[in-house]
Amino acid sequence: MNKNSRSNKLVTNLISGREYIDSGMNSARPHERPTALDRMLTPLHRWIWRDTERRIHKLLRFGETETDGGRDILRASELTSDPLLRRLYLEHAIDEFRHGVLFRHRAAALLKVSASQRHSGFQGDWLAPGGHGLDDLQVDRESDTDMLAFLHLSEKAAASRFTVYRDVMEHDLPTRAVFEEILHDETFHMGYTLTQLARVEPRRHKHHLWRARFSRLWKAYLRLATGFAGIVGSIVLTIQYFVLLPPFAWLAKRAERRETPGWSVAPLDGSASLDRQY
């Protein structure tokens, strides 16, 4: 794959070379204006990205997200009946896979120089945009129009966020260059998704965009609510663990001490009814 070998070369350049960074860095394009919210959160992002461990962790997460997103878009390319969209989705998927490689390579390079190769401390995971793939999008169930509208907004949001990340990365030029490179691709992705949406649904493409915006909001709410419920659940279970379990733990440990290592007699096959779940 040409792009893949290109990406490998690029990664090498990114890590060692400065010329590339200097040449592309100052060309601020209109789409690279972060949203007001992202601009507001810049100090937080600056704090998160300053720490090498957190940076590695986030780059790895982005690598996963981009790769998962690539798989979703690849799936969309396999499902669409529109030949042109199939080709465009395929190109897009290849770009996403390449972004995954860029993120992973950069994280690996940072890992090499990082003193401790451990991930610890606050990771800000659940704040990471996208989670896995395209916000858990059910690609098999989406129409082309919904897919295009969703992709357009996702790319736009990613471009806005990545612009902030790039801007707060003055202290780490190779990582900054990774974001710069990816932002360049986002231009094409944002553009083609919008033009194709207008082609596929000339009259109602704005309606689809609005629907996709609401859908993204709803999914963001669900993610937040699920994350919050998960935290509450973990707290409740941890309290139960320390309050209710000690006597049972004592019994379980006592029973374990009586067990002899090695073979145990297997339950007689056919004796236990298959109706039972235990």
Next chain:
Amino acid sequence: MNILGISAHYHDSAAALLVDGVPVCAVQEERLSRHKGDSAFPLLAIESCLEHAGIEPDELDAVVFYERPLLKFDRILTSALRAFPHSWRAFPKAMKNSLGEKVWMRGIISSHLSVPGRKILFTEHHQSHAAAAFLTAPTHRAAIMTADAVGEWATFSVGYGERGRNGPTTIRRFREIRFPHSLGMLYSTFTAYLGFKVNEDEYKVMGLAAYGRPTLVEQVRKLIRRTPDGGFALDLDYFEFHTSARRSYSSRFVELFGSPRNPYDPIDVDTAEGRRFADCAASVQRVLEDTLVEIARALHDETGLPDLCLGGGVALNGVANARLLAESGFERVFVPPAPGDAGCAIGAALYADRVHFGNPDRDVPDHPFWGPSVDGSELARLAREDGHCSEECLDDTLIPQVAADLASDRIVGWMDGALEFGPRALGHRCILAAPHTIETRDRLNREIKYREPFRPFAPVVPIDVAGRYFNIPPAGTRLARFMSGVFPVRPEWRSQLQAITHVDGTARVQALEPEMAPRLHALLVAYGERTGIPVLLNTSFNLAGEPIVNRAIEGYSTFLRCNIDVLVAGGTRVTKRKSAMARTQLDKVKEEVA
């Protein structure tokens, strides 16, 4: 009688359908959902099975889940209690994971399929493995050995099975080793330590082992000791998998073996660090093999049976399987094409049919092709739309043409008939190449599979000439049927079979009978006539991190994303040569966007 078997929620979920005691369809969810190792409830696989047989869910007589969910929950809860208070981090995760969905299987199956709860049955995990191994094998009496990471409590079991011709079936497990003592977990712990993905990349450890020497066997034996009764036990001080969801090995393990590998650093076996990892892999591989051989030898002495059926994920270890055949005393060793958890779907259904319902024994067709079929005309349409060269022709034209492609070092994506069930591409969803040079292997690793250079490729050869190129014992062809054994390449052929000869001079060979995959067999013969060596490199048709392709479109999109030169689906052959029109259309869009 229609019986649906289901495996789900750990890794690699699947569904299998039995009609009147014979499998008619079996498919892994990942092949349809396109998520590698998909562990979700296999709705797509179930739909595919029912559609294939043309039956509705209410026509099912039973739905069999491959393990007992509450018994598994018992193990998870007890393990957390035993590890108290060190399990405090893992406990909330484990409870949320189990209580969210996994323990409510009867309700989940019932609601998804609208079948009454009384029709839903549960086998034990190792019972399913044992049934999948024994009831699909062409033998009527055999010893059975199952080994994997963990099911409910059992991690390893031995027993025997007997099938009366058109009569009753008996499967009896004599004894089992219970969690946390597990050969599979030992191997998986090394898989994680070596920077690979657990439950997915164990075969990489096996591949890497050939580059190392088993210099650390004594250290590995500190982790696993043989018990006086002939079983084994792990020294849990070296492990954390039973107390933590974060890491499977402890700091004592790291003290013993050194720092773990960074998964993002490539392994270079020419460096000291790379050799250390290879030695670790070789050492755990050796201990695994020794343990399996010793237990199997004792089982052979106990049963006096000539046949052994192997099940569970550990049975995917082809090097160990070949040693079992050579050293355990069994004359024949049977490994099904899907010995892992996916295969439990078929095992659970067969167990319910033969043992629970007491239906008479039936021979199960001896092939792995239980999935959906590929449509060559779909590929022709796609290629036409995108301006690639495609031709549809009969086999007497197509096969010589593909043989010529391969002989001129072209790499071919090969899709034919029904999809394989199990992790191996055994002739219907393959990437084929000439096996002669190292350059081909490196090209495949670098430009097509995008994977580590140390990993070997497998050959496929017609069964009648397999012995000429590979040192396969007579009973070894059975293991080689489903690529389940690793055997030496004959020294005199190694220089001409460089792409498939591993660094230790072996290969995980597939010996192909013409009845199993007639078109691939014909291709091998045609290739042999052209080059003098009827052997081809055969690797699964997928890219790294993706499941094996199923439909023509998936093969086609894979073909476009890597450097495969020729794609064949059914009678359609496509080569990558874009027409001017296709390029213009895409470029036009790009220009507009720019």
